[in-house]
Amino acid sequence: MRILIVEDDAVLRDGLKVGLAISGFTADAVESCEEANAVLKNHAFDALVLDLMLPDGSGLDVLKSMRERRDDTPVLLLTARDGVADRIAGLDTGADDYLGKPFDLDEVAARLRALVRRAGGRSRTVLEWRHLRLDPSAQLVERGGEPVRLSRREYSILHVLMAHPGRVLSKRQIEEKLYGWQEEVESNAVEVHIHHLRSKLGPGLIETVRGIGYRLGEEA
Amino acid sequence: MRILIVEDDAVLRDGLKVGLAISGFTADAVESCEEANAVLKNHAFDALVLDLMLPDGSGLDVLKSMRERRDDTPVLLLTARDGVADRIAGLDTGADDYLGKPFDLDEVAARLRALVRRAGGRSRTVLEWRHLRLDPSAQLVERGGEPVRLSRREYSILHVLMAHPGRVLSKRQIEEKLYGWQEEVESNAVEVHIHHLRSKLGPGLIETVRGIGYRLGEEA
DNA sequence: ATCAGGCTTAAGGCAGACTTAAGGATGGCA
DNA sequence: TGCCATCCTTAAGTCTGCCTTAAGCCTGAT
Secondary structure (H helix, E strand, C coil), X not given: CEEEEECCCHHHHHHHHHHHHHCCCEEEEECCHHHHHHHHHHCCCCEEEEECEECCXXXXXXXXXXXXXXXXXXXXXEECCCCHHHHHHXXXXXXXXXXXXXXXXXXXXXXXXXXXXXXXXXXXXXEEECCEEEXXXXXXXXXXXXXXXXXXXXXXXXXXXXHXXXXXECHHHHHHHHCCHHHCCCCCHHHHHHHHHHHHHCCCCEEEECCCEEEECCCC | CEEXXXXXXXXXXXXXXXXXXXXXXXXXXXXXXHHHHHHHHHCCXXXXXXXXXXXXXXXXXXXXXXXXXXXXXXXXEEECCCCHHHHHHHHHHCCCEEEECCCCHHHHHHHHHHHHHXXXXXXXXXXXXXXEEEECCCCEEXXXXXXXXXXXXXXXXXXXXXXXXXXXXCHHHHHHHHCCHHHCCCCCHHHHHHHHHHHXXXXXXXXXXXXXXXXXXXXX
16 A cells, blocks of 8 residues: 655654554655645555645645546545644545544554545455455454464555455556555565465465466456 | 434534534434434435444444445544544444544534545446456456456457447457557467457357458347 | 468467575564 | 564576467358
């Protein structure tokens, strides 16, 4: 899950980035409206954490221009402690949620999970497919009731696949969900993780579509 | 816009009902889990405002049983002022949003608008013809409900044909869809792929128009 | 009957995927 | 701080399935 943080305060920004990473997200960060606009035009994120007060303008303007170009990426606004007016304005501009400062990192993560889930048209957090269960809030995977130990990368890949069961995802798409800008990968890492996933989950689950990518297959 | 309010406190309940009515919603109200469950099974609402603390149980249980029966109606939770744990649990159970008490009526309305807007609209572009189904997002082809394994080229050819059922496409046109500029082909590759397609999909589907090209035939 | 276009089949090459292993990074723990 | 376990990336080698090519056969049209 790829998140963009727009926040000028360095302490908050880094805190968010690390906190979200612990919760299993991949977070990139920028610190101004201008940067945010530039980046958003070229990259897709699963969600946005957007501060309202930025050095070169209001986060609302970023939000507004996103919505004007039909970018429906879910947005979580960060507002002042009691800015009710801001919040209402934000929601009506097209924000999906807000959080007053100071905030709890776990709560940010939970709200992001809810946003992403809702954007995907799902109402349940727990993903299920065949005899697999994946619980994002606990970062837990079960296979037929038995817990399976997955590393972070393995978990992330399975998460992406289970979010779109049946759909083919290219290695490129998977990489984009796993890696931020500073950590682009130049190898067959995804293939290797897929290999490990298969050996842990059993065969017949993750199908290869040659030349295209991977998907969770329809049947045994 | 039809809203169901689940709230045991009479003052709050009536306040919400009136407030939402002013904002243009039509609100119904019940005051217990039991009533809520009964009503929800028989009526569809555009959204739900759900208190967590109810006389006969937790709103979370109402929420959970809704989601279990695949009721995806958007839910706005009402929680205690600082019940962070409740909120996280709520979101992860499948709530779409929450609001801490005390709340601002305008804000409730704004959040409901946002929820309902989010819940609407999503579509897919699946091609269908006779008993064939081709789903571009899944790169998946079904024949009478049974998935068919096609290679990349085969899939591409079928895709082009199904995009224009009944229309005759020349080998030249098909090649143009399959190959980039650098990789022109000097052989009967298309014929070979058509052959494989016919053997996988069964006869009578892809017609040859001698000297012209191929098409999906009109009838059996 | 002839011929051009289409069909069928098989083989070879190759790109993409799999497997395995090693080395480095990271984080926990003493 | 230093050690250990775990995980991640890289890279090299192997494997596999797809695609193209080509050759010969079939079929419909003239």
